[in-house]
Amino acid sequence: MTPLPVSIAAAVASFLLLVVVFELIRSRRLRERYALLWLLTGIVLLALSLWRDGLNTIAGWFGVETYPPAILGAVGALFILIVLLHYSTVISRLSDQNTILAQRLALLEQEQRESAPTGL
Amino acid sequence: MAEVAERSAPPREAVMAQLAELRRIAVVPALNEEATVGLVIDEIRRFDPGFDIVVVDDGSADRTVAVASERGAYVLRLPFNLGIGGAVQTGYRFAFERGYDVAVQIDGDGQHDPSQLPTILEPVLAGEADLCVGSRFAGGAGYRSSFTRRLGIRLFARIVSAVVRQKVTDTTSGFRAVNRKGIALFAADYPHDYPEVEATVMSVKHRLRLREVPVEMRERGGGESSITAARSIYYMTKVLLAIFVGLFRRYAVPLEEEHHR
Numbered sequence: 204m205t206p207l208p209v210s211i212a213a214a215v216a217s218f219l220l221l222v223v224v225f226e227l228i229r230s231r232r233l234r235e236r237y238a239l240l241w242l243l244t245g246i247v248l249l250a251l252s253l254w255r256d257g258l259n260t261i262a263g264w265f266g267v268e269t270y271p272p273a274i275l276g277a278v279g280a281l282f283i284l285i286v287l288l289h290y291s292t293v294i295s296r297l298s299d300q301n302t303i304l305a306q307r308l309a310l311l312e313q314e315q316r317e318s319a320p321t322g323l
Numbered sequence: 324m325a326e327v328a329e330r331s332a333p334p335r336e337a338v339m340a341q342l343a344e345l346r347r348i349a350v351v352p353a354l355n356e357e358a359t360v361g362l363v364i365d366e367i368r369r370f371d372p373g374f375d376i377v378v379v380d381d382g383s384a385d386r387t388v389a390v391a392s393e394r395g396a397y398v399l400r401l402p403f404n405l406g407i408g409g410a411v412q413t414g415y416r417f418a419f420e421r422g423y424d425v426a427v428q429i430d431g432d433g434q435h436d437p438s439q440l441p442t443i444l445e446p447v448l449a450g451e452a453d454l455c456v457g458s459r460f461a462g463g464a465g466y467r468s469s470f471t472r473r474l475g476i477r478l479f480a481r482i483v484s485a486v487v488r489q490k491v492t493d494t495t496s497g498f499r500a501v502n503r504k505g506i507a508l509f510a511a512d513y514p515h516d517y518p519e520v521e522a523t524v525m526s527v528k529h530r531l532r533l534r535e536v537p538v539e540m541r542e543r544g545g546g547e548s549s550i551t552a553a554r555s556i557y558y559m560t561k562v563l564l565a566i567f568v569g570l571f572r573r574y575a576v577p578l579e580e581e582h583h584r
Contacts (some may be wrong), residue, residue: 229562236561303402
């Protein structure tokens with residue numbers, strides 16, 4: 204059985220995560236698009252922390268008899284992996300776009316030099 | 324409640340006379356619309372040759388830019404796809420910085436009929452609304468669309484109506500007219516993907532006066548809709564989140580000439 208203090212601590216931590224993410228969206232420091240995964244993480248962890256029987260059952264499926272909260276750590280780690288992978292795709296897109304922007308700027312500067320009467 | 328105008332077709336002459344005094348522009352977002360964007364430009368000019376037209380090309384891979392340039396429209400070519408929100412905002416920025424008094428937004432795919440412009444312009448020109456949206460469901464004829472899209476449209480209509488405390492029937496319509504206040508707001512701040520829902524909420528929160536008028540829309544003339552079923556579910560979640568969080572934000576009344584540059 205999961206020790207009660209672990210459940211409480213995990214529930215508080217995931218709730219705090221949700222609050223922080225919410226506040227970041229509200230103050231426009233985090234776009235909804237990038238917040239969804241974080242919110243999902245917080246909701247799943249909060250559910251698993253509060254639903255203690257469920258956590259035990261899930262631990263049972265994986266043969267984790269001695270310490271069910273290990274499942275909390277595993278689920279948390281899984282979500283962190285997903286978020287990181289997502290960020291890798293986001294960074295890749297941003298870097299592609301950055302290249303395009305730099306190229307467009309270079310072309311534009313050249314065009315401007317050609318059309319400027321005195322040249323630079 | 325009854326914010327949906329139940330009036331008959333507005334007197335076209337009155338609208339045209341008022342328009343003639345104003346600097347006016349049509350913002351036409353286009354993504355791979357080479358088949359239709361030319362017709363849209365022609366139709367806007369047929370309605371009123373005094374309309375300037377700015378086509379915002381959201382990274383098309385076809386001849387959209389060439390077709391629009393040949394017809395003498397302003398063409399803003401985005402270096403890569405920004406999504407409809409970023410594209411539309413580019414058009415409003417252009418309108419804001421060039422000092423236009425009134426702007427209409429018309430999709431480049433031909434689903435919006437420029438001959439219905441008097442209907443959406445009339446409340447704005449009459450000073451009764453800052454933002455007037457053409458609605459498919461406010462009394463006009465039926466509209467065919469995919470199941471998920473229709474479901475989303477219904478759901479958002481309910482939610483948005485509750486949030487803005489005013490009846491809204493079509494939150495996904497991109498056929499609209501705004502005055503200088505609306506141009507300034509959208510130039511400064513415009514939501515991202517699937518933006519019309521949030522833009523509607525945002526406008527009312529910024530105390531712009533919103534009006535919906537019935538219009539009929541056509542089947543898409545060509546190109547491909549950018550929204551698939553799986554994506555619309557993702558967008559629905561995202562937009563619902565945005566609306567929910569938006570409830571907890573404070574909004575300023577936009578000053579006409581404040582901000583950015």
